[in-house]
Amino acid sequence: MRKVLLILLISFLTIALLTFGKVTITIWTFFGGGEGYIMTNLIKQFNQEHPDIEVQEQIVEWGQYYNKLLTAIVAGEPPDIGVMHLSVLPDYAERGALTPLNEFFPKSFLEDFVPEVINKAYFDGKLYAIPIDTHPMVLYYNKTVLKKAGLVDANGNVLIPKTWDELLEYAKKAKEKLGLDVGLTFETGPMLGERLFIAVYTQLGGKFYDPKTKTIHLDVEKAEKTYKILKRFFDEKVSQVIDYATGESLFQNDKTAYHINGVWAMAVYPTVEGLDFGVTSIPALPGSKPYTWADSHTWVIPKKPKMDEEKVKAAATFIKWFIEHTYEWAKAGHLPVLRSVLKSEEFLNLPMRKDYVDVINYVVPAPSMRGWTEMRQKMWDLGQAVILEDVTPADAAKELLSTIKEILEE
Amino acid sequence: MIVLKKRRHAFLGYLFFLPFGIFFVIFRIIPFFESVRMVFYKWDILGTPKFVKFLNFKKMFSDPTFWSSLAHTFYFTLLTVPPLVILAFLISVLINSRRVRGKDFLRTAFYLPYTLSISVVCLTWGMIYNPHFGIFAQIFKFFGAQPINWLGDSRWAMPAIALTTIWWTIGFNIVLYLAGLQQIPPSYYEAAELDGATGFQKMFYITIPLLKRVHALVTVLQILASLQIFGQVFIMTSGGPAGKTRVLLLYIYEKGFRYFKMGYAQTMAFFLFLTMIAFAYLQIRLMMGKER
DSSP states (O other), X not given: OHHHHHHHHHHHHHHHHHHHHOEEEEEEEOOOHHHHHHHHHHHHHHHHHOTTEXXXXXXXXXXXXXXXXXXXXXXXXXXXXXXXXXXXXXXXXXXXXXOOOGGGSOXXXXXXXOHHHHHTTEETTEEOOEEEEEEEEEEEEEHHHHHHTTOBOTTSOBOOOOBHHHHHHHHHHHHHHHTOSOSEEOOTTHIIIIIIHHHHHHHXXXXXXXXXXXXXXXXXXXXXXXXXXXXXXXXXXXXOXXXXXXXXHHHHTTOXXXXXXXXXXXXXXXXXXTOOEEEEOOOBOTTSOOOEXXXXXXXXXXXXXXXXXXXXXXXXXXXXXXXXXXXXXXXXXOBOSBHHHHHOHHHHTSTTHHHHXXXXXXXXXXXXXXXXXXHHHHHHHHHHHHHXXXXXXXHHHHHHHHHHHHHHHO | OHHHHHHHHHHHHHHHHHHHHHHXXXXXXXXXXXXXXXXXXXXXXXXXXXXXXXXXXXXXXXXXXXXXXXXXXXXXXXXXXXXXXXXXXXXXXXXXXXXOOOHHHHHHHHHHHHHSOHHHHHHHHHHHTOTTTSHHHHHHHXXXXXXXXXXXXXXXXXXXXXXXXXXXXXXXXXXXXXXXXXXXXXXXXXXXXXXXXXXXXXXXXIIHXXXXXXXXXXXXXXXXXXXXXOHHHHHHTTTOSTTTTOOHHHHHHIIIXXXXXXXXXXXXXXXXXXXXXXXXXXXXXXXXXTTO
């Protein structure tokens, strides 16, 4: 009896000591699907390699993430680490919701980052986020569908559209030849109203966001042209109003020839059985480079009313470790933001990366400014309104301008 | 002695009420006054509130999205209240009628949707409405017609959400009506039949009038619930397409929790609150008018 008690006591004390010495930190992410697994596995790996730190992951649904994060910060109970898009960083940094990271990451650590990306992680001279990837919007094409529709060149390779006119033409042919509902799918909320808009607008020569003055300039004429170009796909019935999941589903089930989505889909598409596809940059207007939208994920350390030094140190340790495993994270399809990894053999040998690694040169910065959250919601609404013909492209452009003015004035 | 007993009873009564009372004051009364106070401030949640007097009201009355959100809310209420009251009444009469068998089964069947959580209902109906893979789409295709993109169509999005809501919540009203119907003494009907009353006359001269209180209750509850619609829109359309289903509560949520404009959101919420009080008051006066 005494022996049993002694053993129990010792084991209890040991467990108590082990957990006592452990620092537990929480991390909030919004990654689902294929990339969700990669993130979770990385976190597990970190925990295994660091017995003195335990990182507990909480996956929050993408659409609700910022609402929940904001509420948590206000309540004084935010996670120790959170993911944050570079584009909304100013809204939070400016309001004092984030912890400055300068002291945890020396200059040598930051040197390898792609300058355009790391520079946006600063606000008022202080570093508030560590970028972990850049995810541009690209064009996916379904080889099975294109071959069936006879859209191949003399060598039997599928036709890859280089201009918007070509995309419209090929997509239409594929749709009509095979009796499909659509020829090109893309989600008609953010993907259309914000991302495609910024891409095409920039291709028209417009400068949407000025990083120096941190404001948005809108050329109403170019905005109108942008809406017209995008609307054509709907006028010609090549695209339809569609939600994200359906758009992907149609592509994966060979029910559409082309699909526009972010590179994050590369975490899943190569694993879909029977899906024979390729990926390339989105089309360009004649004479323009194929500019496209991209945003970046970053890690931030939200501010708490009382910061626990141990936890902040543990958080910084995790972030450093994660950056050292950038290649692993790049398997999710994103482009890494460390120059060394971008150039590495290892990275370039991942499926189809060579086909879109160049896209990083044509990435248009998603506006990093106060009020962007509200502005882009308006753009999503306007994009839909244009294709539903509730408003003409000309009026939509004017409405967008007045909304921008309103928000900037606040 | 009797007075003392009464005092003790009263004291015990208050004592039992106290725990709930404390919570009620802390979590309901005080926040209510706080939120009304916020109406006169500009607050971005993370900073300190700034006193702006009536600026929020000015902004609100000149905000086209506020008015459109209000209109959408009224539209939804118009689409849901009549069916949820009248249809519930008719179904409950049917269930309650002598000739119908399996009353318990029917009552349970109609009430069952109400027990489901909003996410389950909305996600499932979202799939039903899907223009490529949904049930309605398959039916349309079977008849050679072009499927309608219910939730992505300016005309049909709100009616689609209304239909889902009706399916989901009608059970509650049916149960309320059934309870009321069972209170009507069968002897009234028997007497009417002796006088040669038709089914129609029985309905109009006995059933409907005797259920006056239930009508009032169901209608008021339904109007108040419909004016507060949020979840279904949030899950099924996020206010789309192109903001056509953005209801007031969704706009309040967006302004307050997404765009850091809490004071303004509070102002709109206060407006909705006053609107609801006005409706409830009018409703009760109208329907219970004669009895007074």
